[in-house]
Structures are given as structure tokens and as C-alpha cells.
Amino acid sequence: MLFEDEAGQDLKPGKGRTWSTRGRTPLVTVVGKGSGRVLMAGMICIRPGHETRLIYRTQTYSGRTGEKKGFRAREFADLLTSARRQLGDVPLIVVWDNAGTHHAKPLREFCERNSDWPTIVKLPPYAPDLNPVEGVWAHVKKSLANLAPCTTEDLTPLVKNRLRVAVADEGFWDAVRKVSGGTTLLCERWAHGAYGCRWFRVNRENAAEAARLVSPCALLRVVAEPDLRADAEVPDDDSTAFASPLSPGELVHKEYPGGAGSLSDVVSAGFSLLLADAAICRWCAVVPDPDGVNRAQWESPEQLLRRTEQAPASQPGPARFACGPVRARRSAPSPTPASTT
Structure with a gap:
């Protein structure tokens, strides 16, 4: 079964809460003109006994005369054909809304010519809560909050980055077990850490319990095999402190946004080991919902590492001051990426 939907992202970023010095509202410089958009069409593929997948396509609309502003019947037919090929040439049940393009004559003729494998089911009007792909678009737009690309060429790779996903499936846990002979730590975060996190020391015996x-x-x-500091050299970046020894199971920890002041501060709080957050960006995955649908979309390990190391200046990092909404400020297009002031 495939759930399909389309969405778009323009050059004006959504506003999100972020950190700044108390009393100083952060400003995001945005492009003052232009109608470029990145168009997205995605399918969440659900098949009993198989991994849930996200198949998607993107198009770039630059606002030029005569340029198509959305996906057409031919693109939808190609997307259906590609999905069937990737899923093993099996019959498909396609669930989508009543968008005008879905009623286009070329697309109807394509479905009639291939009536043995696509079965079309249309959602009732104004029912986004019935389509899980809406959750993908919500994540993409939320993760792009406060980012102000100047051109669609800058925006397209950011959108594709958000659509790539790694899933905490059985293969993920098998890989965790294989590296659990030494010290292996697992961090569980909710909403990018905004609602806290949990830490586990995982080994071959308790990996199944951690998965549950x-x-x-x-x-x-x-x-795996983390660089846990227990000396006077304290990381200057975001870090987490642990008590020694690290026993298998859930760990007692304390987070230090922006780094701990000194080792004495860490020791006085009852901790003796420090781990820099940059060391845990190389291997990540998202936990699917109990029904098997992976509604929360995150970057692959390689993309997450690249974004962490090459984050644009327009995406502010955490600070130790105050949290509040961001205000947008228009400006003329600039050849360099916009920055937050």
C-alpha cells in the first residue's frame, strides 16, 4: 500500500524558536523577491513483513516564463512505475487525495492501461490526517525553520537532505550488537533533544531490551568506543557527563550545553566522564511507529555528519541564554548565503 502526497517549499523560511542573548530577538535575513520553489512528491510504502520505505521525487521551479509549476501526469506515472520496480513488481494500492492532477486524462489512461497492478483509492476531501506523508512534509518544513537560502539551487539540497532517512529496523540492531563487544553507548532523543533524552550502555545481552x-x-x-574524557581537558562544545563505572543499561547523565565550565564543576555534580556531542553524530536512525510506519524523518548518518560539520551560518546553534521566536527581515537577493543577526 502506498500513501502519496505533494508539497512545496519556497525561499521564505518558516519561523521557529531558537536561542539568543536575552532581550535581543534574532533576525533572519530573507530574499526580498523571487518566486522559486522546490516541489516534492512522496510515497510512504507499507508492505507486511518488509521495511517501510519513503520514495520521493523533487523538482525545482525557478519562476521563469513557461516553466511548469508542479508535477504533471507524466511525472506521477513515472513515480508509480519506479515504486513498483523498487518494490518487486507487485500489485500496488495507491492512496492519494483529490488533487486536480490526479484526475488528469493522461494519468487516468495510464492507470487503465496498467489496471492489473495499480488500484487507486482516493481520500475524502480535506482529510490530511488520513495521509501519513503529511507528517514527512511537516518535519521537512520544521527542520528548515530559520534557514534562509538565497536561491533555489541552495534550497534543493537542503530539502533532499531532510528527506533521506535511516530506520532503526532489525538490521540496525544487528549492527549495534556486532559492535557491542566493547563500550557502546546509545542516545535516545525526542524532538532533536528539545524534550530530553536517555542514554544506555548497550551490549549483546541487553540490545533486545534497549530496542523494546x-x-x-x-x-x-x-x-562505539567513545572518547570519554576523565582529565582536566574539558570539551568546549556541547557535552554530556556520566558517572563511573558505565554499567550496562540506562545511564545517569547530565547535559552541558556549550560545554562544562571546568572539571571541578562536573566532579562536584557526581560525574567523572565527559563525552563531546560531536562524537555521536556519525551513526543514527529513527524508531518507526508501532504500526510499522516511519513517520519521523531524519538524515542518514553521512548527511547528518555533513550538516553538523558544515552547518550554514543561518542556522543558529544552541546558546546558554534565552529561547524565543525568530523575526524575519527582508532584503535584496545576495550571492552569499543569508545569515542570522
């Missing part, structure tokens, strides 16, 4: 305890839609981040 983690919550749906949580982001799991794994670090």
Missing part, C-alpha cells in the same frame, strides 16, 4: 524500551519517532544515536 526506545520510544516511537525517537532519534537514536550510537557511538
Whole structure:
């Protein structure tokens, strides 16, 4: 069964809460003109006994005269054909809304010519809550909040980055077990850490129990043989402190946004080991919902690492001051990426 939907993202970013110095509202410089958009069409593929998948296509609309502003019947037919090929040439049940393009004559003729494998089911009007792909678009737009690309060429790779996903399936847990001979830590975060996190020390014996305890839609981040500091050299970046020894199971920890002040501060709080957050960005996956649908979309490990190391200046990092809404400020297009002031 395939759930299909379309969406678009323009150059004006959504506003989100972020950190700044108390009393100083952060400003995001945005492009003052232009109608470019990145168009997205996605399918969540659900098949009993198989991994849930997201198949998607993107198009770039630059606002030029005569340029198509959305997906047409031919693109939808190609998307259906590609999905069937990737899923093993099996019959498909396609669930989508009543968008005008879905009623186009070329698309109807395509479905009639191939009536043996696509069965079309149309959702009732104004029923986005029945289509799980809406959750994908919500994540994409939320993760792009406060980012202000100047051109569609800058925006397209950011959108594709958000659509790539790694899933905490059985293959993920098998890989965790294989590296669990030494010290392997697992971090479970909710909403990018906005609602807290949990830490586990995982080994071959308790990996199955950890898989049962983690919550749906949580982001799991794994670090094998971590560089746990127990000396006077304290990381300057975001870090997490642990008590020694690290016993298998859930760990007592304390987060230090922006780094701990000194080792004495860490020791006085009852901790002795420090782990820099940058060390846990290389291996991550998202936990699917109990029904098998992976509604929370995150970056693949390679993309997450690249975004962490090359984050644009327009995406502010956490600070130790105050949290509040961002205000947008228009400007003329600039050849360089916009920045937050």
C-alpha cells in the first residue's frame, strides 16, 4: 500500500524558536523577491513483513516564463512505475487525495492501461490526517525553520537532505550488537533533544531490551568506543557527563550545553566522564511507529555528519541564554548565503 502526497517549499523560511542573548530577538535575513520553489512528491510504502520505505521525487521551479509549476501526469506515472520496480513488481494500492492532477486524462489512461497492478483509492476531501506523508512534509518544513537560502539551487539540497532517512529496523540492531563487544553507548532523543533524552550502555545481552524500551519517532544515536574524557581537558562544545563505572543499561547523565565550565564543576555534580556531542553524530536512525510506519524523518548518518560539520551560518546553534521566536527581515537577493543577526 502506498500513501502519496505533494508539497512545496519556497525561499521564505518558516519561523521557529531558537536561542539568543536575552532581550535581543534574532533576525533572519530573507530574499526580498523571487518566486522559486522546490516541489516534492512522496510515497510512504507499507508492505507486511518488509521495511517501510519513503520514495520521493523533487523538482525545482525557478519562476521563469513557461516553466511548469508542479508535477504533471507524466511525472506521477513515472513515480508509480519506479515504486513498483523498487518494490518487486507487485500489485500496488495507491492512496492519494483529490488533487486536480490526479484526475488528469493522461494519468487516468495510464492507470487503465496498467489496471492489473495499480488500484487507486482516493481520500475524502480535506482529510490530511488520513495521509501519513503529511507528517514527512511537516518535519521537512520544521527542520528548515530559520534557514534562509538565497536561491533555489541552495534550497534543493537542503530539502533532499531532510528527506533521506535511516530506520532503526532489525538490521540496525544487528549492527549495534556486532559492535557491542566493547563500550557502546546509545542516545535516545525526542524532538532533536528539545524534550530530553536517555542514554544506555548497550551490549549483546541487553540490545533486545534497549530496542523494546526506545520510544516511537525517537532519534537514536550510537557511538562505539567513545572518547570519554576523565582529565582536566574539558570539551568546549556541547557535552554530556556520566558517572563511573558505565554499567550496562540506562545511564545517569547530565547535559552541558556549550560545554562544562571546568572539571571541578562536573566532579562536584557526581560525574567523572565527559563525552563531546560531536562524537555521536556519525551513526543514527529513527524508531518507526508501532504500526510499522516511519513517520519521523531524519538524515542518514553521512548527511547528518555533513550538516553538523558544515552547518550554514543561518542556522543558529544552541546558546546558554534565552529561547524565543525568530523575526524575519527582508532584503535584496545576495550571492552569499543569508545569515542570522
